[in-house]
Amino acid sequence: MERLALLFVIIGALNWGLIGLFQFDLVASLFGGAESIVSRIVYTLVGLFGVYAIKFLFTDREETPT
Template sequence: MDRLALILVIVGALNWLLVGLFQWDLVAALFGGESSWISRTVYTLVGLAGIYCLSLLFRERAVQR
């Protein structure tokens, strides 16, 4: 679950990078615009993954020897 959440957060971060640098929304371009249900689903999954990844900040690290 952690890896899937991190992958979605990375996808979201790269999408925001493209929006910031080139004013181009990759998710909207791939899935038919910002208001299409597929794009909104991707945005929602990325947002939920970001919320889930907040838990990674507060998790205890396993000590490896």
Template sequence: MRTLSRIALVLVIIGAINWGLIGLFQFDLVAALFGGQDSALSRVIYSLVGLSGLLCIPLLFARIGESKTDTPRQNIGQPSYATEFGQENDMTDINNRARQSDQTDDQL
């Protein structure tokens, strides 16, 4: 699914560039490369770009930084109240060891 999403995004970008060229310079790059707007190959490209746009609609509603990959990633935009080294250490164990060593030193 991840590969399909990337292919769809590339096709949407190609469509956006083509529409930008049409709007700014009245030049249809897809038609120029594939034999005019009425050629079968141009129509296939236009159709793929349109379907890719439909596949990218969920990106509009996805939370920023949300990833559907299985690899763990840092949550972008969500505050973390931990220290920069991760989980804070429990100091009670260290204090108990220090007291025990003091007691053994006193006994000697």
């Protein structure tokens, strides 16, 4: 679940970076516009996983010996 959350947070961050730099919405381009149901689902998942990822700020990770 944590890797999936990280994946969606990265997708969201890259998409916002593209919007900010080039005014290009990759998610909307891939899924048929910002108002398409698939784009809205992706945006919603990015938001939900972003909220879930907040917990990463407040939890300590145990280091595994390598």
